[in-house]
Amino acid sequence: MINTDEPTPNLVKVTNISKDTKEATLRDFFAFCGKIKDFELESDGDHQKALILFESPKAAKTAELLSNALVEDSHIQVDAYFQNTPSLDEKRGATPAEAAAAATADTSGSSEEKTEGGDHQNKKTVSNIMAELLSSGYVLGDQVLAKGIEFDHKFGVKDTVQHYYDQIRQNLHQWNEQYHVSDKASEMEQKMGLQQKQKEASDMAQNWLHNSPTGQKVSGLISQFSQQISDLNNEAKRLASVRQNEAQSNSGAS
Template structure:
């Protein structure tokens, strides 16, 4: 990858990638954040490292918020490539139009659509539903970003929509009764336990960790909402697959 001569917030570096993680696996993970313009992975001792150039700065910031997520067997670390001074809230905030998301449109819960139109929380719910273990500390940082830089009414609408959708699907497909089955299918229980155990010491013993620990308490209901939304999305896909006529194209 050719490094830009001018500093840009769209370029991030990713470290602590498992040595056996395939580039396409890593690319698929970060595609949830937004469109990727350029991508490079190389060996880094016993691990791998990567450079990712996104098409938007919001996609890059979303990727940074995913630092410490579990990708296969390693907790990846994500940070901006360039040390750019923080923008003021007014300049850093995405416009209201960029944060609008339609909670009813389940067909948009796969990579390839315009992720810049979604809240960070929305993207994290999609990652959870695809089997990635983010950990509550990662979710809390995403929720804080939405509250800090998002349009507050839009963010609240998203969580209200989650609860409305979950109630509807629970009544129609008994989502709550399938919760354990869904969690086992996407490996959430085992992965989340591993993430929580490895994050506990960091949360307790570092200033940053203590701040995030406070965010977990502050946003506990919304963190729970994201886990429930992930289960609902999996249930939606399962029921759609089961309703397809035999022999129908995938």
């Protein structure tokens, strides 16, 4: 049983989960954000709701940024369980902005991350994690991607974020020449039914973008980060194509 009496920035609540969604499916989705320490799923009327306790504040914040992503047939909603909970860094005297920057910084050089079983996702930008989710067949929508990119730009390590997008463009060019990623990506989308899912998600998102104050703000972010959004979608296609090629190679070898 998750302790909800002691405030922590590591705990999120997830609502509007389809009643048919299995716990394993939800765990797999949020595992992209970082290590899950505890997890509870229960019925909530016609839907389900969940409490997820992550091992790090960054993982929890990344999960919040995935609110409105499409998991199976429902656009889930993700919120911090405790609002305005100070992180450990803030308790030590850091400002909220400084604490957020520390939580999202590249920790690849720390001794903790080098230990076996360390939280590898803490080394990645939120954009990186979102690209991995897209490549695994999840539909996030431009509005979710825009929020993740904005967060990276605000609190990420600037050089790390810029290097990531530069690397995307370089990788896509190399892989497209070698494996014709664009053609294979289109085939992959059709096989997975992603094109129809993306259209449905886009229609719902457009309604939200035009008819709510928050949506209108995010609409501005989409325009601001249009190139990066395109980069993330291209990176997702490249990653999916790489996996497909690896699977075919392994199958041929056996």
